[in-house]
Amino acid sequence: MALIVQKYGGTSVGTVERIQAVAQRVKKTVAEGHSLVVVVSAMGKTTDGLVKLAHEISTHPSRREMDMLLSTGEQVSIALLSMALQELDQPAISLTGAQVGIVTEAHHTRARILSIETERIQRHLQQGEVVVVAGFQGISSTTDLEITTLGRGGSDTSAVALAAALQADACEIYTDVPGILTADPRIVPDAQLMSEITSDEMLELASLGAKVLHPRAVEIARNYGVTLVVRSSWEDAPGTRVVSPIPQARPLEGLELVHPVDAVEFDTDQAKIALLRVPDRPGVAARLFGEIALQNLDVDLIIQSIHEGNTNDIAFTVTQSSLHRAEAVAAAIAPALRNHADPTLGEAEVMVERQIAKVSIAGAGMIGRPGVAAQMFATLAAADVNIQMISTSEVKVSCAIDAADCDRAIAALCKEFEVTSSPANLEKWGDRSQEMAPIVRGAALDLNQARLAIRHVPDRPGMAAQLFRLLAGKGISVDMIIQSQRCRLINGVTTRDIAFTVAQADADAAQTALKEASPELGCSEVTVDRAIAKVSVVGTGMIGRPGVAAKMFEAFAQQQINIQMIATSEIKISCVVAEEEGVRALQAVHAAFGLAGTEQFQVPA
Numbered sequence: 001m002a003l004i005v006q007k008y009g010g011t012s013v014g015t016v017e018r019i020q021a022v023a024q025r026v027k028k029t030v031a032e033g034h035s036l037v038v039v040v041s042a043m044g045k046t047t048d049g050l051v052k053l054a055h056e057i058s059t060h061p062s063r064r065e066m067d068m069l070l071s072t073g074e075q076v077s078i079a080l081l082s083m084a085l086q087e088l089d090q091p092a093i094s095l096t097g098a099q100v101g102i103v104t105e106a107h108h109t110r111a112r113i114l115s116i117e118t119e120r121i122q123r124h125l126q127q128g129e130v131v132v133v134a135g136f137q138g139i140s141s142t143t144d145l146e147i148t149t150l151g152r153g154g155s156d157t158s159a160v161a162l163a164a165a166l167q168a169d170a171c172e173i174y175t176d177v178p179g180i181l182t183a184d185p186r187i188v189p190d191a192q193l194m195s196e197i198t199s200d201e202m203l204e205l206a207s208l209g210a211k212v213l214h215p216r217a218v219e220i221a222r223n224y225g226v227t228l229v230v231r232s233s234w235e236d237a238p239g240t241r242v243v244s245p246i247p248q249a250r251p252l253e254g255l256e257l258v259h260p261v262d263a264v265e266f267d268t269d270q271a272k273i274a275l276l277r278v279p280d281r282p283g284v285a286a287r288l289f290g291e292i293a294l295q296n297l298d299v300d301l302i303i304q305s306i307h308e309g310n311t312n313d314i315a316f317t318v319t320q321s322s323l324h325r326a327e328a329v330a331a332a333i334a335p336a337l338r339n340h341a342d343p344t345l346g347e348a349e350v351m352v353e354r355q356i357a358k359v360s361i362a363g364a365g366m367i368g369r370p371g372v373a374a375q376m377f378a379t380l381a382a383a384d385v386n387i388q389m390i391s392t393s394e395v396k397v398s399c400a401i402d403a404a405d406c407d408r409a410i411a412a413l414c415k416e417f418e419v420t421s422s423p424a425n426l427e428k429w430g431d432r433s434q435e436m437a438p439i440v441r442g443a444a445l446d447l448n449q450a451r452l453a454i455r456h457v458p459d460r461p462g463m464a465a466q467l468f469r470l471l472a473g474k475g476i477s478v479d480m481i482i483q484s485q486r487c488r489l490i491n492g493v494t495t496r497d498i499a500f501t502v503a504q505a506d507a508d509a510a511q512t513a514l515k516e517a518s519p520e521l522g523c524s525e526v527t528v529d530r531a532i533a534k535v536s537v538v539g540t541g542m543i544g545r546p547g548v549a550a551k552m553f554e555a556f557a558q559q560q561i562n563i564q565m566i567a568t569s570e571i572k573i574s575c576v577v578a579e580e581e582g583v584r585a586l587q588a589v590h591a592a593f594g595l596a597g598t599e600q601f602q603v604p605a
């Protein structure tokens, strides 16, 4: 007999008939001999409707009252489902977050779960009842009984947290799609259902996957080793398993990470090659990394940023032992990359840095929390570490620094982020899963971002920290950050450009803030481009496999799509392209990595 937590989303309980269908499914699972805790969302679009009502009364409704209002949606569905079960002669009881004892932080509308009392649930389970728990809500303290909510989409998080606290055998998320697909089927009609995805991959797909699974839920599953399955409410198909490595034992107090950073990682066996002034046209990255892949050299970080004029800089890192051959490839290709648009610029220049280290902070806690990257940059600056390269993904910020600074950097970062261990990604998964993992698991398109570039940022410790702290102070979350290779001498000061992306809604505020501060910071122009798209591929199988980036760039080159920016993490490659090419770019990489199939998936309305 297993203990299972099942979660049903809004559409799955959207009508009386659907609630009755859920009750049937729950009853069936009980009949198979299992104990069941069922978490439900509010019916259909109830929460949206309540938000709308609030805004008809007030432009700035207080967060506390919003929680009072929104938490009612789930209270309706738990009661109805419980009644539907009782109608089927299945003993059941509904409980609100407060009645269970789901204790959260006191942050209204975005609370994180601190702990869950299990005693009352256990008691009801022992009496043979199905316990129906309201998702998305908790209480901030047991004395004032303040109702909190976890943020939109938060009932996934409630379900996985309950599964962790109850040490359930599995957590099943029932939804209106068959599971997690290799891409958004509205854009890529031949997207396929994945039978499995690792929690790390899922987190890197946060911007895409968030619609299917709340990232915080994935993080809890990973940290506590919860067996997590996403499957359709309408059919019996197995869906997608989100698999996690066996976690280290962890206390259930402070259940959702209060720390934004989970790990500090480093790699001292890196060398950097930069190609400066390569032409800004389709096919250049494909050519360079194609040649490098032919030599079977594994590239780790890759960054490319935009510049004024018609040229780009591309920088990448390899292991120190491959530096020689990678350098030879870069040197051989440089003459061929002559800049036709502006012959005065001459050939691309190759720059090599023999001993660098990569330090990274990783953790899903940084999603939606502005300021984590800034905090990393500030910490490095305080330790007098200059940052040579920055590359970010959804759940990771990596900086290339001088190898001599590495120990100091790690010590400072571990202290700042209160991290004690620094697990290496590869060890965690073990060799076997590594070999079996597909190189690319899925692809994502984000059309919701704008790119900002700050020109001529003085190249000294602390600059990136100041810039991004400024933005964090305005509540602006930064997504992809790229610091370029090219140095320019402006009035005797070495400067670099820094480019980054933010949500389009934040672009104006970001530009204004940076413009105001730029005289003081000593930077010049701040430019904004809203017409961009970010295309990403994700897969743990790309670790240690040469040629993956080359294949992605080649797919773009074949479509004559120009790459504006590149940023990578160990398991993700993201490219910024022009907005109007985003859809074509996603389709091209999806096909290039063989993710397409023949099955068609229904797109829910």
Ligand code: ASP
Pocket: 009, 010, 041, 042, 047, 048, 073, 135, 136, 151, 152, 153, 154, 155, 156
């Ligand atoms: N009902 C809440 C929302 O719509 C929570 C959820 O559905 O997960 O955001």
Ligand code: MG
Pocket: 009, 153, 156, 211, 212, 213, 214
């Ligand atoms: Mg949801």
